[in-house]
Amino acid sequence: NAGVTQTPKFRILKIGQSMTLQCTQDMNHNYMYWYRQDPGMGLKLIYYSVGAGITDKGEVPNGYNVSRSTTEDFPLRLELAAPSQTSVYFCASSWGGGGYTFGSGTRLTVV
Amino acid sequence: AQSVSQHNHHVILSEAASLELGCNYSYGGTVNLFWYVQYPGQHLQLLLKYFSGDPLVKGIKGFEAEFIKSKFSFNLRKPSVQWSDTAEYFCAVNAQTDSWGKLQFGAGTQVVVTP
Structure with a gap:
């Protein structure tokens, strides 16, 4: 049982480039979320989804x-x-x- | 909108010392409460949760938390810490009226346990 799988684990992007962070879960959960974590700031919600075809903005979209x-x-x-x-x-x-299962994270650096 | 405040940003203590981390939230309605732990280089894991009932909840690895409704608090405790408890701890709140299950996280408390 893999849980929540995120890829890639690390990525360096140049300013202006685009990329997609992948997330897959095998627990048949309807609810999925993207957060970003910055030092001393906790986790901020970017977007969430309550099922296929349904998404909405979080705090920092x-x-x-x-x-x-x-x-x-x-x-x-x-x-x-x-x-x-x-x-x-x-x-x-x-x-x-509210009981989340988290993926292992993607560390992104934009230079 | 709800908010979550964690009292300490950094805590340093010795092995076998007792740990208490403060968490207060601001929200007028009924909430679900959580503590998550993030070990160095790892993702967040659920430590314990409170939905209703006994306000003293026990979690994994000897942790417990007490919900005090009148104080809007959900403090985390462990009587005797180990070096392996070095981690960042996050308090989180979910409004029970929020059918989307969104969590509001505190800023986190970095705990360092010295041998």
């Missing part, structure tokens, strides 16, 4: 996009990367009551 075509996958797209997007990104899934 600017510069990101998501899609949810299947229950399993919830990719996060960064368009026109900026240094402010340097962060660690975590994907999580849940049955809905």
